[in-house]
Amino acid sequence: MRENEFRGKHIHAINVNKHLNGTWVYGYLSADNYINSSVYIGEIMVAPETVGRYTCKCDISGQEVFEGDIIESHIGGQVLANNLVIRYGVYQAYCPIDKCFMDSVGFYASGRNLPDMPIGRLEEYAKVIGNIIDNPELVNW
Template sequence: MHREIKFRGRSIDTKEWVYGFLYINSNDGRTFVLVDGDLTEDFTAVVVIPETIGQYIGLKDKNGKEIYEEDIFCHPNAPKYKYVVEWEDGGFSIFIEDTGFKHNYIEVIGNIHENPELISW
């Protein structure tokens, strides 16, 4: 089974989200997302805000939108509650109480960087 490994981060210059490979320069600590190719082809290195880096968890929501670490979503069985995808103990964690979680039923409604008002903690 193939698992797609990719990351997203917000560009320091444009504040737009960029998607691709993660690279951290060991000399100066700058964080990049390498987009438009792979490490063997031509790519563009975009400097990103380190705190905004999130990994793709390999699943899509009910609308086909990729789910990333630190995304906020709701579930139709508990629409008033919001949940955040987090990295914990070597894996992605999504805790939903007694809702029968299935990723193809959830809907990503934002992320903690652009929509902090969606979460109450």
């Protein structure tokens, strides 16, 4: 498991990296817009709005899931009508014991007309179908 891994889309800054323009880069975040990549050996400039952290989870097909990924939920063998976006931050989680919502911090799934919910065991119900940068049309809300 690679904790604290991020991804971001490379933006062209110097000619030596021109061939990477628009490529997803994976590694450790060394600044708001730089990812230290072991593949490209060094810091690669990325567009800050594309940066997303690794959830340390995989979907039902074994694909790694990152913040900003769009998933289909295959609960009970059926696909939900709404696609969900994986997010990270503060969200309102429902506490069934106290029967109230309370602040929680971490990865959660967000969807139209659905409460934000913790992501749980993605490998049991989720399939990554794209991400909000490359496939914004998949977010049907």
